[in-house]
Amino acid sequence: MQDVLNVGIAGLGTVGASVVRLIAKGDNRLAQASGRRIRVSAVSARTKGTDRGIDLSAMRWVDDPIKLATDPGIDVFVxxxxxxxxxxxxxxxAALDAGKAVVTANKALLAAHGVALAKKAEAKGVALNFEAAVAGGIPVIKTLRESLLGNEIERIYGILNGTCNYILTRMADEGLSFEECLADAQRLGYAEADPTFDVDGFDTAHKLSLLTSLAFGTLVDTKGISIEGIRSIKPVDLKMADELGYRVKLLGVAQRTADGVEQRVHPTFVPKDAAIAQVNGVLNAVAIDADAVDLTLVGPGAGGNATASAVIADIADIARGHRTAPFIRPVAQLTKPTRAPLTRHEGGYYIRLEVVDKPGTAARIASRTAQNNISLESIVQRRAGPTRGGTDPSAAAAPAPVVLITYATTEAAVSRALKAMDSDGVLIGRPQVIRIERN
Amino acid sequence: MQDVLNVGIAGLGTVGASVVRLIAKGDNRLAQASGRRIRVSAVSARTKGTDRGIDLSAMRWVDDPIKLATDPGIDVFVxxxxxxxxxxxxxxxAALDAGKAVVTANKALLAAHGVALAKKAEAKGVALNFEAAVAGGIPVIKTLRESLLGNEIERIYGILNGTCNYILTRMADEGLSFEECLADAQRLGYAEADPTFDVDGFDTAHKLSLLTSLAFGTLVDTKGISIEGIRSIKPVDLKMADELGYRVKLLGVAQRTADGVEQRVHPTFVPKDAAIAQVNGVLNAVAIDADAVDLTLVGPGAGGNATASAVIADIADIARGHRTAPFIRPVAQLTKPTRAPLTRHEGGYYIRLEVVDKPGTAARIASRTAQNNISLESIVQRRAGPTRGGTDPSAAAAPAPVVLITYATTEAAVSRALKAMDSDGVLIGRPQVIRIERN
Structure with a gap:
């Protein structure tokens, strides 16, 4: 057996504590599998005294994480x-410059600086592993880096934020409002006091930017992502989705199109029979469509143990001496992505309109969609009334909604049709437009 | 860039032809990712002239696959x-003895001789990779070998045979009989002329034996698997499953219990809200329950391209110089599994009884289950009649079925209760007993 692999961990929150505990628990298994004993030999965190429920007695404490990063006693900086x-x-x-392998769960860092860091790792010939940065315990990075090399990937999409999925699941199952579910998520510790980062889609966008680069061999392009969060979703949208055979999920989607790479984060209608439609609560999922295989991976996207599982797999790869380029190819071979404009996005749409209750309104709507070559799969019109089982206070007073499900059309056509209806004076307020993603 | 990696392929059926085509198509991508150009330099197959839709002109033809295995011009034998x-x-x-890395999709070979072959690979320090042998294009072997090393696995189960899943899906969705669906599967090329290997569960058992070993660090123990196929499943079972909130799947299940390792292949009731319940048609899925994460992986279990995708990933690992022990740990560290007897299996059961139509029958059934400490979640009794939308010719004439869904109990208790009912004279024919697997 080779020498011990010495690991230094900076950050001892839930994930860091789980890494320490699971490495101790799996000591023999890890040594058998990787041919080296893995030891957490030094740690660093903001406060030293905290009871984290783990035994740190065999580890050196280093106050400054930047010092820890270059500590001669460690081989891997986590x-x-x-x-x-x-x-x-x-x-x-500092760790990469010092020739240490690095493992990180930090999607924000990678979305902003991943390529520059990969270049440093490449220059020193060390690993920069980040399985835990996307979809927590789901091994999607390894799947892209290693298992799908025989494939050309066409689309990758997923439920990448457990907070949003928890909120949307509760809204769908219990007819509750966004605000009620968010408050519950905050009470349960699934959402931050300031939920913006999660519910407005930024966290999903960070993760998506990494998946896009891995899937398409492009430079990380977080700024090229069109981002919409879930605040505008109403109980009536979830109710209509259910009736029409869909579930609503916040998806990150990256797709090759004739116009370039489309990257978008938005609430999405997914058909109920898609594997991803059944992924509820705080679970995450990633679906990959490629020329040789289509895969769906489902698992926990967050949580101490799940994230630690991914961190440990990254460490074990280093113990085995396995190294893949952070973004699969050498940085010099990553290409600048052409951003496909969202106006040219093609797909189906769910459109919920609040319309004025007067003769000719239906005809107007029909003619404006037809004029823009939009074919309708369904039209549903309902008398106004409270949402069944719901507690949305606005529902009772709402004007009659008209719901359209379109066949594949373009974003531009939908915008034109809605603009025309608006100038016809048949709409009240802003239409709700939600893209449909087919499996 | 390092030297070219020379690959020799023995067998040019659908999978072999896809491997040749996809390696040619992905040439640059593979070279960028693995740092070496991968070239199929020699092939062997039973007949030379066949048109396989691929260009073999740059490859040497070797008539004898055993000669190809030791050919000095190849680095990897596929x-x-x-x-x-x-x-x-x-x-x-021969390839392993000659110090060649080996990639194989041959689950039957591995189930029978995997450990002995792993020992040879270990002795020579070469790879023996078999991602394609289990669940085709789903990267479950790599996930177990590399991504879950921080976990202790408690249970692994899956839909591992597309033929059976196709038949069960059609039976459920269209109310057709097993025989009708099998005939269709044969017509479509999803089932062999002699379907025994698939529908009687042996193919699933071969694959399960490999997953068990990887998950629990045990020697491959195909003989320790209890195997039941799907021939006995009737449309009424699928109909009842649907009404009671389940789908029926042929699962391979390996589980740690207090009595040892349970390995079983059988038709199974899975709750509709489990990710695996939504896996229909020829798709495969594997679910892994571990202490840190629970994962479900869904994808194509067979087909030329999907299997080739897994074969190419295995080759790319060799190109990168990444090698893991075939069964994760060195062979000497694999333990002999204690076989948990199926009589001690604990779980819920679906029991369909055909009962005599006379007073006291229901009371007998209730008292026999109670005597054996079996608690019932549901009891359904129906008047006899044809299956809704079904074409099962036996349904119209069938006696009234009684269906029981039990809470967790033991296999032994169920057997005792059924034996007692039988000697009470209330049963007609053999009860249908299907285990329930909870997610």
Whole structure:
């Protein structure tokens, strides 16, 4: 057996503590599998005294994580502090410059600086592993880096944020409002006091940007992502989805099109029979469509143990001496993605309109969709009334909604049709437009 | 860039031809990712002239696959001939003895001789990769070998045979009989003329034996698997499953219990809300329950391209110089599994009884279950009549079925209760007993 692999961990929150505990628990199994004993030999965190329920007595305490990153006693630096800038970035850079392998769960750092860090790792010939940064315990990074090399990937999409999926699942199952479910998620610790990062789609976008690069061999392009969150989703949308055979999920989607790479984060109608439609609560899922295989991977997207499982797999790869380029190819071979404009997005749409209750309204709607070559799969019109089993206070007073499900059309056509209906004076308020993603 | 990796392929059926085509198509991508150009430089198959839709002009033809296995011009021997004994075995042994890395999709060979072959690979320090042998294009072997090393696995189960899943899906969706669906599967090329290997569960058992070993660190123990196929499943069972909130799947299940390792292949009731319940048609799925994460992987279990995708990933690992022990740990560290007796299996059961139509029958059934400490979640009794939308010719004439869904109990308790009912004279024919697997 080779020498011990010495690991230094910066950040001892839930994930860091789980990494320490699971490495101790799996000591023999890890040594048998990787041919080396893996030892957490030094740690760093903001406060030393906290009871984390783990035994740190055999580990050196290093106050400064940047010092830990270059500590001669460690072979691998594990960054679990978080944050796109500041200490986390400096520590990872210092570790790579010192020729240490790095493992990180920090999607914000990678979305902002992943390519620059990969270049440093490449220059030193060390690993920069980040399985835990996307979809927590789901091994999607390894699947893209190693298992799908025989494939040309056409589309990758997923439920990448457990907070949003929890909220949407509860809204769908219990007819509750966004606000009620968010409050519950906050009470249960699934959402932050400031939920913006999760519910407005930024967290999903960070993760998507990494998947896109891995799937298509492009430079990470977080700014090229069109982002919509879930705040605008009403109980009536979930109710209509259910009736029409769909579930609503916040998806990150990256897709090759004739116009370039489309990257988008938005609430999405997915057909109920898609594997991803059944992924509920805080679970995550990633679906990959490629020329040789289509895969769906489902599992926990967050949580101490699940994230630690991914971190440990990354460490074990280093123990085995396995190294793949962070973004599969050498950085010099990553291409600049052409951004496909969202106006040219093709797909089906769910459109919910609040319309004025006067003769000719239906005819107007029909003619405006027809004029824009939009074919309708379904039209549903309902008398106004409270949502069944729901508690949406606005539902009772709402004007009659008209719901359209379109066949594949373009975003531009939908915008034109809605603009025309608006100038016809048949609409009240803003239409709700939700893209449909087919499996 | 390092030297070219020279690959020799024995067997040019659908999978072999796809491997040749996809390696040619992905040439640059594979070279970028693995740092070496991968070239199929020699092939072997039973007949030379066949038009396989691929260009073999740049490859040497070697008539004897065993000669190809030791050919000095190849670095990796890819075995796609199939069969547990004979040429496939001899060729793989010869390749390993000659110090060649081996990639194979041959589950029968591995189930029978995997450990002995792993020992040879270990002695020579070469790879023996078999991602394609289980669940086709789903990267479950790599997930177990590499991504879940931080986990202790408690249970692994899956839909591992597309033929059976196709038949069960059609039976459920269209109310057809087993025989009708089998005939269709044969017409469509999803089932062999002699379907025994698939529908009686042996193919699933071969694959399960490999998953068990990987999950629990045990020697491959195909003989320790309890195997039931799907021939006995009637449309009424699928109809009842649907009404009671389940789908019926042929599962391979391996589970740690207090009594040892349980390995079983049988038709199974799975709750509709389990990810695996939505896996229909020829798709496969594997679910893994571990202490840190629970994962479900869904994808194509067979087909030329999907299987080739797995074969190419295995080759790319070799190109990168990544090698893991075939069964994760060195062979000397694999333990002999204690076989948990199926009589001690604990779980819920679906029991369909055909009962005599006379007073006191219901009371007898209730008292016999109570005597054996079996608690019932549901009891359904129906008047006899044809299956709704079904074409099962036996349904119209069938006596009134009674269906029981039990809470968790033991296999032994169920057997005792049924034996008692039988000696009470209330049963007609053999009860249908199907285990329930909870997610």
């Amino acid at each position: 960054e679990l502090m978080g944050g796109a800038e500041g200490t986390a970035k400096q520590a990872v850079e | 075995e796609l001939m199939g069969g547990a004994e004979g040429t496939a075995k001899q060729a793989v042994e």
